[in-house]
Amino acid sequence: MKTFTEYLFFNTRERQEFIRITDEVQRIVETSGVQEGMVLVSAMHITSGVYVNDWEDGLIHDFKVWLEQLAPSGLDYRHHQTGEDNADAHLKRTIMGHQVMLPITKGALDLGPWEQVFYAEFDGQRRKRVVVKVMGE
Amino acid sequence: MKTFTEYLFFNTRERQEFIRITDEVQRIVETSGVQEGMVLVSAMHITSGVYVNDWEDGLIHDFKVWLEQLAPSGLDYRHHQTGEDNADAHLKRTIMGHQVMLPITKGALDLGPWEQVFYAEFDGQRRKRVVVKVMGE
Amino acid sequence: MKTFTEYLFFNTRERQEFIRITDEVQRIVETSGVQEGMVLVSAMHITSGVYVNDWEDGLIHDFKVWLEQLAPSGLDYRHHQTGEDNADAHLKRTIMGHQVMLPITKGALDLGPWEQVFYAEFDGQRRKRVVVKVMGE
Numbered sequence: 001m002k003t004f005t006e007y008l009f010f011n012t013r014e015r016q017e018f019i020r021i022t023d024e025v026q027r028i029v030e031t032s033g034v035q036e037g038m039v040l041v042s043a044m045h046i047t048s049g050v051y052v053n054d055w056e057d058g059l060i061h062d063f064k065v066w067l068e069q070l071a072p073s074g075l076d077y078r079h080h081q082t083g084e085d086n087a088d089a090h091l092k093r094t095i096m097g098h099q100v101m102l103p104i105t106k107g108a109l110d111l112g113p114w115e116q117v118f119y120a121e122f123d124g125q126r127r128k129r130v131v132v133k134v135m136g137e
Numbered sequence: 138m139k140t141f142t143e144y145l146f147f148n149t150r151e152r153q154e155f156i157r158i159t160d161e162v163q164r165i166v167e168t169s170g171v172q173e174g175m176v177l178v179s180a181m182h183i184t185s186g187v188y189v190n191d192w193e194d195g196l197i198h199d200f201k202v203w204l205e206q207l208a209p210s211g212l213d214y215r216h217h218q219t220g221e222d223n224a225d226a227h228l229k230r231t232i233m234g235h236q237v238m239l240p241i242t243k244g245a246l247d248l249g250p251w252e253q254v255f256y257a258e259f260d261g262q263r264r265k266r267v268v269v270k271v272m273g274e
Numbered sequence: 275m276k277t278f279t280e281y282l283f284f285n286t287r288e289r290q291e292f293i294r295i296t297d298e299v300q301r302i303v304e305t306s307g308v309q310e311g312m313v314l315v316s317a318m319h320i321t322s323g324v325y326v327n328d329w330e331d332g333l334i335h336d337f338k339v340w341l342e343q344l345a346p347s348g349l350d351y352r353h354h355q356t357g358e359d360n361a362d363a364h365l366k367r368t369i370m371g372h373q374v375m376l377p378i379t380k381g382a383l384d385l386g387p388w389e390q391v392f393y394a395e396f397d398g399q400r401r402k403r404v405v406v407k408v409m410g411e
Binding site (some may be wrong): 138173174175188189190191193194195196198199200202203207232233234237238239240242247248249251252272273274 | 275277279314316317318319320344345351352353354355356361364365368369371372373375403405407409
């Protein structure tokens, strides 16, 4: 059994930004040498997420509008009594999910034709980290 | 370490359909010969999901009504400017989740008394695929 | 390859309660002797969840208020025709997620500075179970 761990770093220009990371994860899988197994891609901060969905700008726009409706920013959240202003980011990342497990078959990500992996930042403009851990043989 | 991969295929009659797949996953685990490990069950399309919850028709009805409220179909989504009409399916599958990891103990799925695995189709009536990947020993 | 399985039990005083379990999971990882791998933490009941987020009472309050808005209790759910009264608990746990996979690096949980693991009970006051399964080497 082999394991291989790498970290991806993000420091977004905007507070909220969705970044496609499929190629970075695929590159880490190749570096690991694992032919059959799985790779965990997981946000290490609690105001960002990792999800799989479409690489289409219109849909990404729809996601942002939708998340703002379901978990609005600027409300009088109890969390803000600590001095924070990002309670909505914690909620938004909960809806999107904070991690995915991707199957590795014959040395490559075993994804469907439209599956793309995204990092979803909801409280950016500072350095954040994602762990990518490969396990297999 | 062993790995074993199989794919499940679905072509639903209805656009939206929830299908119990616990037995199919258990059968794949048995075929794999893995006694201790985990199995990943993950939708390979971005308008369907995989989740664990109750095998009770009333609750499945409640899920569908609830998802339609949280992520309505027929709105003027930006994604639809590409010619698609299924943005709501992308959002609904995001709420339900698109994958689960199930523990395998003594050669069987290690599930609680009411846990059942479901495939949730939100844009069906065409061939879709789910990857089932077993890892363990 | 090593696997190691343990179960955590909960019997909450309140119907709804969020309980931090990071230390219990870390202890199980240490007992397993696994240095590099992953640990699955998964609710075995369908009205509770497991999630990673902030250990801050204000935010936990915000989560509860928010979940009650998105998935209200006391509605006339179809599921309640079976005699149950907990349909909202099934929906709430779906939003929070019912499981997490945590990376293990150098014998410890490989978590970011603010990541904490929680058990989220939505229909408590009775004995519930969470499976913790370690896999690695």
